[in-house]
Every structure is written in C-alpha cells, then in structure tokens.
Amino acid sequence: MATFRQQVEATIPALRRYARALTRNADLADDLVQDTLVRALRSEHLFHGGEVRSWLYTILTNLNRNRLRSLSRRPVLSPIGENDAADQAGPEAGQRDIERALATLVEDQRNALLLVVLEGLSYREVAEVQGVPIGTVMSRLARARVQIKAYLDGERPALRRVK
Amino acid sequence: MTTRNSPVTEDELHAYVDGELPSDRREAVAAWLADHPDEAALVAAWRAQAESIRARYGAIAQEPVPQRLKLDQVMHNDSASRRSWMALAAAAAIAAFIVGGAAGWMAHGASAAAPTSLGNITADALEAHQLYVVEVRHPVEVPGNERTHMTKWLSKRLGYEQRVPDLDGIGLKLVGGRLLPGPTGAAAFYMYESGSGERFTLYCSKLSAPETALRFESGQRFATFTWVDDDVGYVVSGPNGRDRLEQVTKRIYEQVDHLGRKKS
Numbered sequence A: 001m002a003t004f005r006q007q008v009e010a011t012i013p014a015l016r017r018y019a020r021a022l023t024r025n026a027d028l029a030d031d032l033v034q035d036t037l038v039r040a041l042r043s044e045h046l047f048h049g050g051e052v053r054s055w056l057y058t059i060l061t062n063l064n065r066n067r068l069r070s071l072s073r074r075p076v077l078s079p080i081g082e083n084d085a086a087d088q089a090g091p092e093a094g095q096r097d098i099e100r101a102l103a104t105l106v107e108d109q110r111n112a113l114l115l116v117v118l119e120g121l122s123y124r125e126v127a128e129v130q131g132v133p134i135g136t137v138m139s140r141l142a143r144a145r146v147q148i149k150a151y152l153d154g155e156r157p158a159l160r161r162v163k
Numbered sequence B: 001m002t003t004r005n006s007p008v009t010e011d012e013l014h015a016y017v018d019g020e021l022p023s024d025r026r027e028a029v030a031a032w033l034a035d036h037p038d039e040a041a042l043v044a045a046w047r048a049q050a051e052s053i054r055a056r057y058g059a060i061a062q063e064p065v066p067q068r069l070k071l072d073q074v075m076h077n078d079s080a081s082r083r084s085w086m087a088l089a090a091a092a093a094i095a096a097f098i099v100g101g102a103a104g105w106m107a108h109g110a111s112a113a114a115p116t117s118l119g120n121i122t123a124d125a126l127e128a129h130q131l132y133v134v135e136v137r138h139p140v141e142v143p144g145n146e147r148t149h150m151t152k153w154l155s156k157r158l159g160y161e162q163r164v165p166d167l168d169g170i171g172l173k174l175v176g177g178r179l180l181p182g183p184t185g186a187a188a189f190y191m192y193e194s195g196s197g198e199r200f201t202l203y204c205s206k207l208s209a210p211e212t213a214l215r216f217e218s219g220q221r222f223a224t225f226t227w228v229d230d231d232v233g234y235v236v237s238g239p240n241g242r243d244r245l246e247q248v249t250k251r252i253y254e255q256v257d258h259l260g261r262k263k264s
Helices: A004-021 A026-042 A052-073 A091-103 A107-118 A123-130 A133-162 B009-016 B023-034 B037-062 B071-080 B086-104 B115-132 B143-157 B240-256
Strands: B172-181 B186-194 B199-206 B217-218 B221-228 B232-239
Touching: A004 A026, A004 A052, A004 A107, A004 B037, A004 B071, A026 A052, A026 B037, A026 B071, A052 A107, A052 A123, A091 A107, A091 A133, A091 B037, A107 A123, A107 A133, A107 B037, A123 A133, A133 B009, B009 B023, B009 B037, B023 B037, B115 B172, B115 B186, B115 B217, B115 B221, B143 B172, B143 B186, B143 B199, B143 B221, B172 B199, B199 B217, B199 B240, B217 B240, B221 B240, B232 B240
Parallel strands: none
Antiparallel strands: B172 B186, B186 B199, B199 B232, B217 B221, B221 B232
16 A cells, blocks of 8 residues: 555645646646645644545645635736737637636635546545535536636627627 | 436536446436437536646646655755754744644634745745845945944834844844835845855744744745744845855844744
C-alpha cells in the first residue's frame, strides 16, 4: 500500500489542474497547491484513514474559499490579456467561453462541477469535500449546468449585440 | 426502489452523464432518451460542457510538477522556516494550524486568510524594495542617523511601538526609513546597506492574520522572508541568495519579537 506521502505526491498534478480551473491564474494556482501541501504534510498526524485525495481536495477548496473572501475585502489587479483578450474565432475562443461561463457560477456550484467533471470525483466524494449531503451536491451540479448553458446559449450573444 | 421502467428524473439524467448510475438503470435511461429528444439534447449539452472544461484544463495535469511543488522542496521550505530560532512562532503557527486544519477537514471552513494576506503583503513589500533599493540620492525619507525621531514618528503612524532593528553586527548599516501604504493602513519601511552596497529592506505593518511560520519566496533577482507575529506582518527583502537573507531575517526576527503587543 502506498504511504501517505506517496499518495499526496501522486495527487499533485490533479491538484494543479483543479487549482488552475478555480483561480484561472497559473501562479495563484500553484500558490494554492503549495499551501495545500504544507497543510497536508504538517497535519499528517491528524489524518486518520479515508481517502488522501478527497482530503487534499477539501483543504484546497477551503483555502480557495479563504482566498476569495479576502479578495472581496481587497481588490487585486489582474493582468489584462490572460483572461480578457478580445473576442477571437477558433478553438481558443471556445475555451475562453467555458472559462467565462465557469466564472459566472456561485463558488460552491463551480467547485462541485469541477470536482465531478474535471477531477472525476464521485458524488459521495464531493459531498465529503463540501461537507454537505449528496442531494445538495446534485442540486449544485444541476444549477451549475443550467447557468453555464444559459451563458453559452444566450447571454454572451446578447452582450455582443450591445457592443 | 427504482425499477427498469420507472420514470426518469432529472437527478438521474445528471447521474447518467456523470457515470453514477447502476448499469441496468443506465440502459433504461439510454433507451428512454432515444424517445425524448429534448432531454437528449440537454444531456448532450451537459456532456459538451464537461468536454470543454476538460479540453481547457485537462492538460495541466500532464505538465511536469514545478520544482517548488515537489514534496521534498515543500518540506525543506517548511522546515527551514521552522528552525530552532523560530521555535516560538512555529509553535504558535502549528497550534493555529491544528485548529484551522481540523476545522477545514470538518468542512466548517479553515482558519482565516493567511495565504492571501501574506501573499499581498509580500507583493507590496517587494514592490517597495524594487522601487527604492535602486535609489541613490533619496532611498529613504528619514536618514538612519535620525533613528530616535524616525522611531517616534513611525510608531505613531503605525499604531504600535516600532523598534528599528540593529544589524551592525552582521555588517549592515541603517540607511533610514519611510512611511508607505500598507494592507490596513500605514506600513514602515526600513533600509539597510552593507559596505559593498547590497541592500536589504524590512517592511512591516499591522495585519490581522493568524501567526505564521516564516515563508521564503524567491524570484529572479530578489527573495523575501514573510511572517506574521502578534498582528504585525513582516517582510524582509534582499538580493536572491537564501543564506544571507536568512541570516538577516534571523537578526531582525529576534529584535522585533512580540512588538505588535506594545501599543505606541
């Protein structure tokens, strides 16, 4: 059986992916992963069985929530260009659409959707990460999907027309 | 209990897309969708969303893990920041962390915003460092030979007693200090210089964040040590080179310990 540390190590690439989708910024994402790893390693003795992977997602999700709260207190400047380049055609434009659609979601809904479709966690694992019943996870997922569909179907073209 | 032919709910459609249905039910839903084009379109749209998300972010997990996220490196940085001379602050940080970590695991939210407020203050300090260390004629507002006056002035502006660390013992003379904007008000900024011209700066400001251990960050040209002690955030910046910066930080740390408790 893999040791605690090996299991943590094996999860790092996936944590980077999840963090990037949450933050939309490579440096912030890796900061978040680093803070997650520090916490995990320091609290190895607090970890009593269960899934190391879900536990790491839990830490990262909570740290990101703290980050968002403190951002709402203090705005930060983000570079123009990385996420907000002018509309262009091609596959990259589609990728930005999904990025923007995700950004319109309520945080808990975005977390739930990303954990399921990007990270491949089961509903039960997401319920554990978010500390809510499975029914709540499913309603978050459902609302996230409705919102994204509405954004991709309608709201974006409407905004374009206004321009 | 659901049977093969019971009606399909919206929850089941989500579970179908996410591979959460038992196999017999999966077949039943697939058959049902063949007769329900509207719902089939919805399912297709959800699948397309998931595909776009994976197309956008999936490759990141294939990238090589950056050096600073390798576990050995993470542990090295973490333990280096908790050497014996940091025992006191480290113990406090661990205590705060255990409470925060346990709460996080219980999904009741982890402790306050340590990583980000630390990141912000580090960025502010580094910006000031880069801006002022290149100044030849006006690197500071108050020169180092007016230490008493400067201490009084900055104590008043920052709302707690300043003690300007003395680094003569490691060959660094106080150039002086200045007042800067900080995360929650005023920040004090002190500059030191060696005989050979290398400059180090200390940036400190009130910061309502839990106590932390030292955090080392290095960039192309500069490196920093950041920590929080008694509601004061400290950032020591200098040329990129860990050993020397650690020596400077140690001297400063010993002299500013618990200053945040003393009101000016």
